[in-house]
Amino acid sequence: DTEVTQTPKHLVMGMTNKKSLKCEQHMGHRAMYWYKQKAKKPPELMFVYSYEKLSINESVPSRFSPECPNSSLLNLHLHALQPEDSALYLCASSPTPQGAWGGYTFGSGTRLTVV
């Protein structure tokens, strides 16, 4: 299995809703990432999990809450989002954080629309 699977593919939520994005990989990778991408722009790093521990938080607002239940799963919990948070949310993994030099495997993303 050489994939990163993200669900759901599309999500529309109101500003008072609580929702979660899910990411799963079975490649034995020990580093997992959340990125945010606006249209026609490069991805921007949000969080890095290294061996199931949060190692980088790029000053992301607390309305985004990551969770890594085990080495295969990564969640992003969403609460009280703003319309400007609408974007493509990408999950990625690499064998180790140090192994990121060799490249990431990205999921297909969740297209989030906040109304």
Add this chain to the structure above:
Amino acid sequence: TQLLEQSPQFLSIQEGENLTVYCNSSSVFSSLQWYRQEPGEGPVLLVTVVTGGEVKKLKRLTFQFGDARKDSSLHITAAQPGDTGLYLCAVAGGTSYGKLTFGQGTILTVHP
């Protein structure tokens, strides 16, 4: 100042034409990656270049890493509509293990 300066930002060409995308920096890197992203999908890793002066080929795509490991280029020969997408160069690490930093991207459109 961007760590990686990617150019051009937009490229619109006819099928069969050749093109080159550039990724430049004032910093030296141990490696550099190229990704292609199609609309509605995540980026897909095309290649990682590691050695200064290295040239890698992937069918009609040729990737080069500068001798000083500060720059890279992607050349596509005889572009096809299926090459349409966002092309991204990226570098990893520094003191932030795991972090990938991307160039601004090149949006390529190949018209039939």
